[in-house]
Amino acid sequence: MNFTQIALQLFTHGYSFGFGAEQYADHRGIDSKGRSMSGAHLWAKAEAARLEDALHGRSVNMVSAEIELARTMATRVRGYVRPTGLLDKGVSVLEFGPGTVMAFREKTFPVVRELVGRQGRCILIDNSDLFLNQLRDAYGDRIARLTLITENIFSGRRFAGWNEPAFMLMFGRTFGNLDAKASDEAPYKDAARTLRDLAKAAPAGWFAVSIGSNLDGERAKAYYEAHPEFQVNVFFRMAAEMEIEGRFNPEAFRYEADIRGSAEFLQVVHTAVLQEDLSFKLAYEPFDLKAGTRFHLKNSFCFSRGFMEESAQLAGLRPVDFLSDGHGSDLHVFAKPPSS
Structure with a gap:
């Protein structure tokens, strides 16, 4: 699936596995302050900080x-x-x-x-x-x-x-x-x-x-929530690359790490929680999304x-x-x- 198809699947069903890979893409999306929200740059920045701390x-x-x-x-x-x-x-x-x-x-x-x-x-x-x-x-x-x-x-x-x-x-x-x-x-x-x-x-x-x-679970939650902008950068890419009619605000998606698990596994459900109502058309498909809607972006498992x-x-x-x-x-x- 291409990026538009993945986005349509996410907004229709609340989950699309393809978003995991798309988070790392380089794109021209920016936030309201003009800062780059490119997934590749955000990931490189977070990983470089972790590696430098580790190596020193x-x-x-x-x-x-x-x-x-x-x-x-x-x-x-x-x-x-x-x-x-x-x-x-x-x-x-x-x-x-x-x-x-x-x-x-x-x-x-x-x-x-x-x-x-x-x-x-x-x-x-x-x-x-x-x-x-x-x-x-x-x-x-x-x-x-x-x-x-x-x-x-x-x-x-x-x-x-x-x-x-x-x-x-x-x-x-x-x-x-x-x-x-x-x-x-x-x-x-x-x-x-x-x-x-x-x-x-x-x-x-x-x-x-x-x-x-x-x-x-608490340790994992703290680790991933330390870099929330990377987790939701895909919405800024949508705003930059897709023809979207109506009201679409990429900053309305807030990141949360939901935790599941047992004695065999831990699942971090990377989730975007909508903070306001949005009404728009994407690829001619109408969407009326309500505040509080949760979108499953990807998983991070421990085993x-x-x-x-x-x-x-x-x-x-x-x-x-x-x-x-x-x-x-x-x-x-x-x-x-x-x-x-």
Whole structure:
């Protein structure tokens, strides 16, 4: 679906999975004070602040924890691959949502150095052209076979060649943005389906997935509500790019983090709450929205180790390694056999 179709689905049904990817897009939307509300810029600003705090020891958070886990994994990846005999020629590294240059440098590039070798590729898939262009500028001369693909990372497409095993990566707890309705039930089927679809990106290989395992809802709520402007930037993009007739005020959408969960999972339902009545037409479809209406923009899940490993097995993947900081940041490594 294109952005207009995603917006129509959101206003019609109150939820559209496609918004998760669209939040990271670069656009020309501005607020009433003339400040950029581009998702790519807002995300880069928030991530840079977290990374700088982590790298300079000013805070310990999911960013600093994930950097350490990724660096530890980079020292082990050759051990995962060695039994296959592929190390001599190199193994392709494929990442879903590499994000900013700083994130790639700290987490992904160490894995690329260990595995790509003479024949492997570095394949980066992201919904943001801005991020990919910045990565090309920074690493185009350092990585001989760099392939950049603008695509929804949850598309379920094949990105590696049909005879190209790959070491797949999904950092940033992005897996937690999987498609699922708000529920108090653990989403085993949704998680297994998402793992299976993502793993289709390569015919075989390995899949490293970062995820949170701290099920403290209040902590998660505080984390996400610290950057509310990023969560609602899509409405400013609508105002800037779409032909909307009538009254549409992007600043009327206030962000809230709704919490669901159990002993196996935590679901943050990223929600936009309308603060005033709006009446407008979008793509000739009339909408009369009332103050208090809630829109489900995307999810951020945290999962226990047991949940992730059971979901992976349901998806045809085999657990290979598990890394954790012991405080809620986990990195799972799975093997994907050629038949899955």
